[in-house]
Amino acid sequence: MSRSNAAHRTVRDIDMIALAREYGTPLYVLSESSIEANYEHYRAALAAVYDDYLICYAVKANTTFAIIKLLSERGAGADVASEYELQIALDAGIPPAKIRANGNCKSDKYLTACIQLGIVINADPEAELAVIDELARELGAEAKVNLRLAGFPLASITAPAITTSSAWSKFGIPIRRAQAVFQQVVAREHLVPHGLMVHLGSQITDITAYQRVCETLISLAREANALGFAVHELNLGGGCGISYLNRDEWTAVKRAIADPQTVTTWANKPLGYNCAGDWESEELFCPFTPDRFIQQLFTERLSGGKSFKEHLEELGSPRVVIEPGRSIVGNAQVTVVQVGHVGTTPEGHNVVHVNAGVQLHSQNLIVPEQLHHVEIAGSTSESSERFETFIAGNLCFTGDLLYQIKYPLQGRPKRGDYLIIYDTGAYADFFAATTNSFPRPAKVLVTKSGETRLVVQREDVHGVFQRDLDWRAHSAARFGYQRPVEQ
Numbered sequence: 098m099s100r101s102n103a104a105h106r107t108v109r110d111i112d113m114i115a116l117a118r119e120y121g122t123p124l125y126v127l128s129e130s131s132i133e134a135n136y137e138h139y140r141a142a143l144a145a146v147y148d149d150y151l152i153c154y155a156v157k158a159n160t161t162f163a164i165i166k167l168l169s170e171r172g173a174g175a176d177v178a179s180e181y182e183l184q185i186a187l188d189a190g191i192p193p194a195k196i197r198a199n200g201n202c203k204s205d206k207y208l209t210a211c212i213q214l215g216i217v218i219n220a221d222p223e224a225e226l227a228v229i230d231e232l233a234r235e236l237g238a239e240a241k242v243n244l245r246l247a248g249f250p251l252a253s254i255t256a257p258a259i260t261t262s263s264a265w266s267k268f269g270i271p272i273r274r275a276q277a278v279f280q281q282v283v284a285r286e287h288l289v290p291h292g293l294m295v296h297l298g299s300q301i302t303d304i305t306a307y308q309r310v311c312e313t314l315i316s317l318a319r320e321a322n323a324l325g326f327a328v329h330e331l332n333l334g335g336g337c338g339i340s341y342l343n344r345d346e347w348t349a350v351k352r353a354i355a356d357p358q359t360v361t362t363w364a365n366k367p368l369g370y371n372c373a374g375d376w377e378s379e380e381l382f383c384p385f386t387p388d389r390f391i392q393q394l395f396t397e398r399l400s401g402g403k404s405f406k407e408h409l410e411e412l413g414s415p416r417v418v419i420e421p422g423r424s425i426v427g428n429a430q431v432t433v434v435q436v437g438h439v440g441t442t443p444e445g446h447n448v449v450h451v452n453a454g455v456q457l458h459s460q461n462l463i464v465p466e467q468l469h470h471v472e473i474a475g476s477t478s479e480s481s482e483r484f485e486t487f488i489a490g491n492l493c494f495t496g497d498l499l500y501q502i503k504y505p506l507q508g509r510p511k512r513g514d515y516l517i518i519y520d521t522g523a524y525a526d527f528f529a530a531t532t533n534s535f536p537r538p539a540k541v542l543v544t545k546s547g548e549t550r551l552v553v554q555r556e557d558v559h560g561v562f563q564r565d566l567d568w569r570a571h572s573a574a575r576f577g578y579q580r581p582v583e584q
């Protein structure tokens with residue numbers, strides 16, 4: 098979302114302090130217009146270059162019914178990663194034909210539902226093919242499969258924890274096994290070859306990584322077709338990056354981390370750098386937007402001189418599927434948290450303590466060097482000098498840090514101030530849990546007409562403890578709490 102106005106309290110004309118007071122903090126605030134605009138950029142760019150495409154929103158990025166419904170109404174499909182994500186996608190009205198089923202350890206229940214509904218399964222790993230074939234046989238049905246591939250010779254394209262297509266990946270069928278697997282699928286009675294799939298990873302900011310993978314996919318598709326595995330679809334997964342900081346801000350952060358004279362990172366670790374001193378993590382500035390990404394990917398010449406689009410046409414124009422998550426919702430949400438204390442570490446480094454643990458800002462659990470623009474809402478700070486600080490959550494472990502890189506706040510905050518953390522729409526509540534028995538936060542949607550609507554409610558004490566049956570029995574006796582036990 099665009100950064101707040103000069104008074105540092107409104108985002109998209111909505112007063113963040115008023116919202117925080119009404120709904121409590123931590124609070125996620127989503128923008129319907131931003132989500133719609135991001136989707137529309139993809140759609141228009143694809144429609145301009147290629148006829149047969151499908152955009153499947155990666156439901157895991159922000160699993161909120163209002164978002165999935167909005168995208169469903171715009172014509173989007175869904176990438177789902179469990180039977181539960183499948184359920185919410187179907188509930189939001191996404192037709193099975195527009196759903197792609199992912200996951201490297203799918204349950205029989207999930208696979209069965211996909212087979213019965215005719216949903217294309219991105220098979221992963223190779224051993225899953227036999228499982229799908231057997232389940233389809235038992236159901237007297239056929240299962241459509243894409244082969245999710247990995248083992249591409251890609252150097253560092255994003256943080257290792259979210260690189261999902263290189264040599265060290267728990268996902269996918271190794272490309273060196275491709276021919277044998279094409280033959281295997283063709284030979285299995287209950288499998289119907291559908292296409293090839295790859296998901297490079299997340300927060301990819303180098304388009305050439307996609308281009309190299311697309312070249313390989315094109316030649317694999319040719320081989321597959323020749324072996325009787327008809328490729329109707331090339332699924333490029335998600336991964337398109339977004340900008341969390343502008344180019345200069347990000348360059349300065351990387352330079353500061355590398356500078357041995359200053360303590361910029363928690364425990365002075367060279368976060369993001371490998372031992373050779375090379376950057377080996379996410380880039381938090383992305384030089385392209387979804388529309389430019391699509392335009393370049395389809396039209397720029399690849400190494401053989403032809404564009405991806407021309408190669409696709411030679412292949413008979415298979416459907417191109419993309420599964421964007423972060424680039425649809427990432428910049429469409431802010432998190433509002435409240436400051437409890439401003440203190441220092443024993444060595445004297447500033448720490449702002451806020452009322453949200455890192456489980457509610459989950460990207461930092463996956464990639465510690467993740468950084469977001471953050472502002473004090475309302476400029477109630479005591480001094481107007483920049484205040485370089487780490488930001489810690491409220492959980493009982495030292496690693497509970499929302500910012501492991503010092504961030505220059507616009508002033509020193511004080512207890513009770515609210516901080517607005519920007520661009521938290523993707524994967525912020527990915528690991529949301531009731532850690533330390535804190536409730537999971539509410540989500541408020543700012544609608545296109547500028548109204549606010551509570552779309553996810555904050556948990557109450559019952560929500561936090563309801564799975565504990567003895568607590569339920571006890572609280573039912575004491576407080577009259579009598580929710581039925583779900584089977």
Ligand SMILES: Cc1ncc(COP(=O)(O)O)c(C=O)c1O
Pocket residue numbers: 155158176199296298299300334335336337420421422423424523
């Ligand atoms: C298979 C698959 N597709 C799509 C996505 C979405 O990726 P992103 O949010 O980076 O676009 C993911 C997330 O990692 C994924 O695992």
